[in-house]
Amino acid sequence: MPIILRRLATSVLILLAVSVMVFVATLLLPGDPAQAILGQQATPERLAALREQMNLNDPVLQRYFSWLGGLFVGDLGISAASGGPVSALLGERIGASLVLLVAASLISLPVGFLVGTYSALRRGRTGDHVTTGVSLVLAALPEFVIGIALITLFSTTVFPILPSVTMAPPGEAVWNYPLQLVLPTLTLVLVVTPYITRMMRATMLEVLDSGYVEMARLKGVPERQVILRHALPHALSPVAQVVAIQLAWMAGGVVVVEFLFRYPGIGQALVDAVANRDVQVVQALSILIAAVYIIVNLLADMVGILTNPKLRTGGTR
Amino acid sequence: MSTSISENTTTATPVLSADGLRVATTAGEEILHGVSFELQPGKILALVGESGSGKTTAGLACLGHFRQGLEHTGGEIHLAGSGQDGSILDLPESERRKLRGGAISYVPQDPALSLNPAMRIGEQIMEVLRVHRYGDSDAERRGRAAEVLAEVGLENDRAYLGRYPHQLSGGQQQRVGIAMAFACRPAVMVLDEPTTGLDVTTQALVLQTIDQLAERHSVAGLYITHDLAVVAKVADDVVVMLSGDVVEHGPTAQVLYRPQHHYTRKLLNAVPDLAGKRRVGSVAAITGEQAAVPQDGSASHAAQITTADRHPAAPTPAPAAHRSLLEVSGLRLAYGENQVLDGIDFKLGQGESMMLLGESGSGKTTLSRCIAGLNDDYNGTVCLDGAELAPGTRARSAEQRQQVQYVFQSPFSSLNPRRTICESVEVPLQMSGKMSRKERRLRVREALDQVRLGDSYLDRRPGDLSGGERQRAAIARALVNAPSLLVCDEVTSALDVSVQASIIDLLRSLQTDTGMSMLFVTHNIALARHISQRMAVLQKGRIVDLGSTEDVLENPQHDYTRELLANVPTF
Numbered sequence: 001m002p003i004i005l006r007r008l009a010t011s012v013l014i015l016l017a018v019s020v021m022v023f024v025a026t027l028l029l030p031g032d033p034a035q036a037i038l039g040q041q042a043t044p045e046r047l048a049a050l051r052e053q054m055n056l057n058d059p060v061l062q063r064y065f066s067w068l069g070g071l072f073v074g075d076l077g078i079s080a081a082s083g084g085p086v087s088a089l090l091g092e093r094i095g096a097s098l099v100l101l102v103a104a105s106l107i108s109l110p111v112g113f114l115v116g117t118y119s120a121l122r123r124g125r126t127g128d129h130v131t132t133g134v135s136l137v138l139a140a141l142p143e144f145v146i147g148i149a150l151i152t153l154f155s156t157t158v159f160p161i162l163p164s165v166t167m168a169p170p171g172e173a174v175w176n177y178p179l180q181l182v183l184p185t186l187t188l189v190l191v192v193t194p195y196i197t198r199m200m201r202a203t204m205l206e207v208l209d210s211g212y213v214e215m216a217r218l219k220g221v222p223e224r225q226v227i228l229r230h231a232l233p234h235a236l237s238p239v240a241q242v243v244a245i246q247l248a249w250m251a252g253g254v255v256v257v258e259f260l261f262r263y264p265g266i267g268q269a270l271v272d273a274v275a276n277r278d279v280q281v282v283q284a285l286s287i288l289i290a291a292v293y294i295i296v297n298l299l300a301d302m303v304g305i306l307t308n309p310k311l312r313t314g315g316t317r
Numbered sequence: 318m319s320t321s322i323s324e325n326t327t328t329a330t331p332v333l334s335a336d337g338l339r340v341a342t343t344a345g346e347e348i349l350h351g352v353s354f355e356l357q358p359g360k361i362l363a364l365v366g367e368s369g370s371g372k373t374t375a376g377l378a379c380l381g382h383f384r385q386g387l388e389h390t391g392g393e394i395h396l397a398g399s400g401q402d403g404s405i406l407d408l409p410e411s412e413r414r415k416l417r418g419g420a421i422s423y424v425p426q427d428p429a430l431s432l433n434p435a436m437r438i439g440e441q442i443m444e445v446l447r448v449h450r451y452g453d454s455d456a457e458r459r460g461r462a463a464e465v466l467a468e469v470g471l472e473n474d475r476a477y478l479g480r481y482p483h484q485l486s487g488g489q490q491q492r493v494g495i496a497m498a499f500a501c502r503p504a505v506m507v508l509d510e511p512t513t514g515l516d517v518t519t520q521a522l523v524l525q526t527i528d529q530l531a532e533r534h535s536v537a538g539l540y541i542t543h544d545l546a547v548v549a550k551v552a553d554d555v556v557v558m559l560s561g562d563v564v565e566h567g568p569t570a571q572v573l574y575r576p577q578h579h580y581t582r583k584l585l586n587a588v589p590d591l592a593g594k595r596r597v598g599s600v601a602a603i604t605g606e607q608a609a610v611p612q613d614g615s616a617s618h619a620a621q622i623t624t625a626d627r628h629p630a631a632p633t634p635a636p637a638a639h640r641s642l643l644e645v646s647g648l649r650l651a652y653g654e655n656q657v658l659d660g661i662d663f664k665l666g667q668g669e670s671m672m673l674l675g676e677s678g679s680g681k682t683t684l685s686r687c688i689a690g691l692n693d694d695y696n697g698t699v700c701l702d703g704a705e706l707a708p709g710t711r712a713r714s715a716e717q718r719q720q721v722q723y724v725f726q727s728p729f730s731s732l733n734p735r736r737t738i739c740e741s742v743e744v745p746l747q748m749s750g751k752m753s754r755k756e757r758r759l760r761v762r763e764a765l766d767q768v769r770l771g772d773s774y775l776d777r778r779p780g781d782l783s784g785g786e787r788q789r790a791a792i793a794r795a796l797v798n799a800p801s802l803l804v805c806d807e808v809t810s811a812l813d814v815s816v817q818a819s820i821i822d823l824l825r826s827l828q829t830d831t832g833m834s835m836l837f838v839t840h841n842i843a844l845a846r847h848i849s850q851r852m853a854v855l856q857k858g859r860i861v862d863l864g865s866t867e868d869v870l871e872n873p874q875h876d877y878t879r880e881l882l883a884n885v886p887t888f
Contacts, residue, residue, distance in 0.1 A: 147693055209385070211430030218425075219445045219497065220379055220418035222411075229444075309435055309481040 003311060007301050011294050018290040019071070022063050025286075026279050037081070037277070043255030060179040071287065077280035081273070086280050090269060094288070097258070099175055101250055104188035107275075109243065112193045120208060127252025132201070135194035141208060143253055147187040147260045165262040167311070184261045191253065192246045199242040203235040208233070242316075244300030248293040332397045332537040333379060333421070333505045338390035340374050340383065344564070348374055350561045353394060356505055361528070363552035363569070364541045365584070367813035368559040368784070371513035376507045376541045380421055381405050381413035385555055396421060399506040401588035419449040421505040422498035426513055428490035432482040438493050439478025442466070442500050449501045464664065465496045465752065469526050487677060488519030492526060499530055506531070508537045512547060515751035516840055524551050544816055545588050549573055551888030557581050573888055587818035589843045591870065591885050593864050624700040642667040642834045643688070643802055648697035650683060655845035656694065658681050659858035665851075667801070669858075670828055670835040672845055672866065674881075675855035682726075685804045686854070689723045715749055722795035728787035732779040732794075738765070739775040742794045751800070764793040767830075768823060785816035789823065799831065807839045821847050845870060854878045 019140035034050040035042065044274070055066070070077060074084035119131040166180045175181065176262055205250055207213060208231055216230040217223070258267030273281035305311045333356040342351040349371045356362050366372040374387060379394055393404030398420050405413060418422070425431035433441060438628040442462040443455070463473035469492040471477065476580050482490055491511055498506055501504045508527065511521040528551055531538045540552055548555055548569060557565040557580065565578040573720045641664040648661040657680045663797060665671050675681035686692040688699055693709030700706065701720055707713050722745075725731035732741050739761050746757045765774055768789040779787050795803055805824065809817035827846060828835050837848050845852055845866050854862035854877065861875035873879045 020623075043804075153714060196726050211425060212433040214384075215423070215425055215431040216433070217414070218382060218417050218423040220416070221444065221448050221450065222414065225448075230433055230436075307435055309485045 002316055003305060004302065005110040007298060007305075011298050015287075015294055018294075020064070021232055022283055022286045022290070023067065026283050027060065029277070029279070032035045067283070079278055079281055079285065081276040081278040086284050087147075089190060089281065089290075090266065092207060093264060093266050093269045095173070095210070096263065097251075097254055100184055100188065100263065100265060102182065103181065103191065104250060105247060107185070108189045108193040108196060108246075111189070112196025112243075113200055113236075113239070115193075115205050116197040116239075117232070119197065120204035121200040121227070123205060123208075128201075131197065131257060135197045138190055139194035139198065141191075143187060143191045143256055144260055145163075146181070146190050147257055150183050150187055151260075166264060167262075184257055185264050186252070187257050188250055192250060195246055196239065196243055199239050200235065200236075203238045204231065207231045207235045233307050237304045239305040240300040241297075244296040247296045249285070251289050251292040251296075318567075325519045330397065330824075332358050333539075335375070335392065336395070337392035337405070338375060338378055338389055338394065339389070340371070340378060341390045343388055345387050346411065347390070348561050349378070352558070352561070352563055353392075354539075354563070354566065356539055356555075358504070358537050358552040359532055359535040359550050361531055361538035361540050363548040363555045364539060364558060365543065365548060366558035367815065368545055369560065371561040372541045372720075373509055374541055375558070376509055377423075378538060379405070379505070379507050380423055380668050381408065382417070382418050383408075396505065405742070413692075414706055415449075416444045418498075418503075419501045420503055421507065422501070422503040424508040424511045425492050426504060426510040427483070428494040430486065430492060432493060434482055437479050437481060438485070439480075440479075441703050442493070442497050445497055445500050451501050456608075458674070461500060462496075463501045465495070468499065469493075469496045470522070471496070484517075488515055488522060491515065491519075491523055495523070495530070495623065496524060499536075502534065503536060505539065506536045507541070509541045510543070511540075511546075513542075516881065517884045518887070519676070520547070522887070523885075527551060541544075545573065545814070546584060546590075546884075546886040546888055550886045551773050557584070564623060581678075583815060585845065587815040589814075589818070589821070589847050590887060591843050591845065591882075602788065612821075621837050630678045639833060641665065642669075642699040642702060643685075643836075644698075645688065646700075646729065647699050648684065648690070648699065649696055650687065650695040657858050658687070661697070661858075661860055663853055663860060663863055665834050665836060667834055668828070668832045669851060670837060671848045672849035672850060672852040673836055673838045673855060674840065674842055674845070675838075676840055678857075679855045680858040681840075681855050682806055685723070685806050685836060685838050688802075689721050689804050690718070691723065719745070719749065719798040720800055721802045721804065722798065722800035723804045724788075724791050724795050724806065727811045727812065728779075728784055728791050731791050732787055734757045734779050737776045737778055738770070738790045740781075741779075742790065742797055745794060745798050760797055761793075764797045765790070766791045767796055767827060783816075784812050785819060788812060788816075788820055792820075792823065792827075796827070798829075800833055802834045802836065803828075804838070805835045807840070808837075810839065824848065842885055854881070 032047075033140040034047050034054065034056060038046060038050060043289065058066075067077065074087055076090070077085050078084070081091050082089055112220040115131055115135075119128045141149075141179060151164045153159060154178065162182050163180050165178075166177070166184070213231050215228060216226045223228070254265060255267035255270055257263070258265045259271055262268070266288065269281060270285045272278070334354070335352040336353050338353065339347065339351055341347040352371070352375050354364070354848065364372045364376060372382070377383065378389065379396075381394070383389060389406050392406075394406050394543050395403075396405050396416065405416060408416075410545075414856045426788055432438065436444075439459070439462055443458050446452060446458040446461055447455075448565075450526050452461055459478070462478060466473040466477070471489060471492055482493070485493065485564075495508075495511070498508075506527075508625070512523050515523065519743060524547065524818065527540075529536065530536060540548070542548060552569045553566070555567065555569050556563055557572065557578065559580050565572055567577075572581060573585065576585060643662075643665040646662045648658050649656070650658040661684055663671075673684065674683050683692060687695045687708070690706065690708065690710035690713055693712075695708055696704050699708075701717060704717075706717055706721075710718055726760075732738075739758070742761045742764055746752055746760055752760065761771060762775070765771070769792065770786065770789050772783070774786070774790065779790070782790065792808075808824075810819050812820065821844065823834065824837070825835075837844075841843065851864065852866050853860045854869065854873075856875075856877045862869050862873055862878040864874075868884065869878065874881060
């Protein structure tokens, strides 16, 4: 599988490039982290001591490498705001966000595939027009609009049945309050599904028009099997690319949704960290989100490779 | 409108009969106006027509299948062995589907598109067996798959069954398609141009396979094609279709040698023949017998016109050597380990037309793209008029670029659909930036006139034009800069025979009129005497035969050429 190894190597390189950019970007942030932590009244001696402690006086290159080295062993540094290790601070948050992301993907992927395929099979009929129209409208709405609309609909005056904010006591897992997860998850699902649906419909239409699908029908293969065996695998690999972009978007887009629902995930953590000039946390989260981006794209490429025997077996005759 | 079968040569009960078949688009336009024919067991009926004649629609209707946007509006199809007394078109879709692949099967035109690229070929054959409940166990079905592969002349061990379509050659893929169609021992096989795109040797092999299968197992075949030479080789009876009507029907010998309908005669006249006896095209230009002219490959009529300084009567043949326009030497190109071009050397004289013959994968298109500068990855030299051309068009001077012009295979994709013909043809002139708008327009009209398209085409878009007209427009675009070398890459292979004839005709007269040199790239050896004075046979990136057309055809040096010549279908 040299092709997969090559992709893997590229991904590692990209990740390294991203780490450089993240590091440089945080260097460029205005102000002085030590000053931010200690406040305006800090004495110069204390500032100097803190700078020494945070290794801010070391050469930039050395700081970069010690930070990068730390990433590999899970040492993300010390949070400037809380004084504790970043990894401990984020562990819980990452778990909470992951719950949201996984729940949203588990719903939106099958729904997107199913609705897209349904729409393609009903090409030009009412069912197709309705799904295309609805998905277009949803795709046009930004996530905070959808979120606010859902809150208005389900937790205020119309149907006050769901909580609009997450209020888990600190230290308790978010999934112990499943009702609180509904609205944030639903928001993400509604944002992501339309793209998957539309892409699925488009590639499915193309595949349904292909020679091998017609051939399968002319071989007498039952329609169900034609779709599942001959059409679907070919439609999935281009869709996998879109799914990857959507999943990756979710990792970043979750920031807005979490903020909206006061959800204690990485999004909230990122917003807080930027506000507090908590450089270590910002760096760790940026790298994390970038890594998610790269990994899901890598997975999408793998799906592409696995569903295409030409790539898998090489071009040998 | 509808036609009846005047002469029915056999009295046996037909396996399949189409009776007054009518098909229309869902918008209401009728495609088939009552088509009738009958298939006899063990015999092959050829359904002949050009694109748009409805022959594929009729063929698919036999399987009870209508493509998106088409619907059955009248007529019946009876299939013996279907277990149905009535027309199979009256059955619900699920019942019809049970017949497909079982009692009646289909071999598609392009196996590269019709075999599922993500499924192993053994599995694709097994699938049709499984769907039709052939055999009791997978082991038994695997046995049948192996058996049927052997019947079409392919290997059938486990490793071969486990191959993917892309690991097979075009001819092998088509034989897998035939094996798949034959797996359930159908009573009828519908073959939709199964040899289009294959070189003559592979075509001969595929035709032989079909013939044997039909005969040995009493399968009735419906062979859809536009190639009359192939018809002569495989068919027992012929039905000729013209825009949704059957215009002629009868035994092969009768239709081909004593055609009754003028359209059949027109089709027959358009078929290029290797011997060069027939005159392809209608204009009395240099075609047919005259095409085979020059013995030494230099003193062509065309060359005499352009090279005014040279006396046609000059006794010495020596000047021919100095007059070479294009010189290719040591051209090599490899993609990874795949050596596409492996040392190409040839010269092309001024005003000379040369055929570059090769099957798909032989490197002929790559070679022509290298010459035109569209591919700059090559090693070796390409000289035009004694000056070496840089690889890649960007590195060449504007004048050099104008000297070499290229016409692409498919006129359906080589013209921008959003531009009018005038705008498309004008582009090469704009590139030089020397002419005013008015001058350009004038030049465009001249070029369109050269390709016999009138002023009315100036403001039309490719969508309003037929395939032949589009190819003429594409040729006009190549001509506006008055090139000294025209590279024609399979320019007729996407076109019908009658259109091919007119394009060949046009190219020959253009070459004579303008004195340009021409490199005619094709896989169709039958065109040789109709287009070129010299020819080069390309196999796996090497020129295996090179010489005057006469020489190569009469006295081939290489086994490959001999094999091709032996397999050219003629009638």
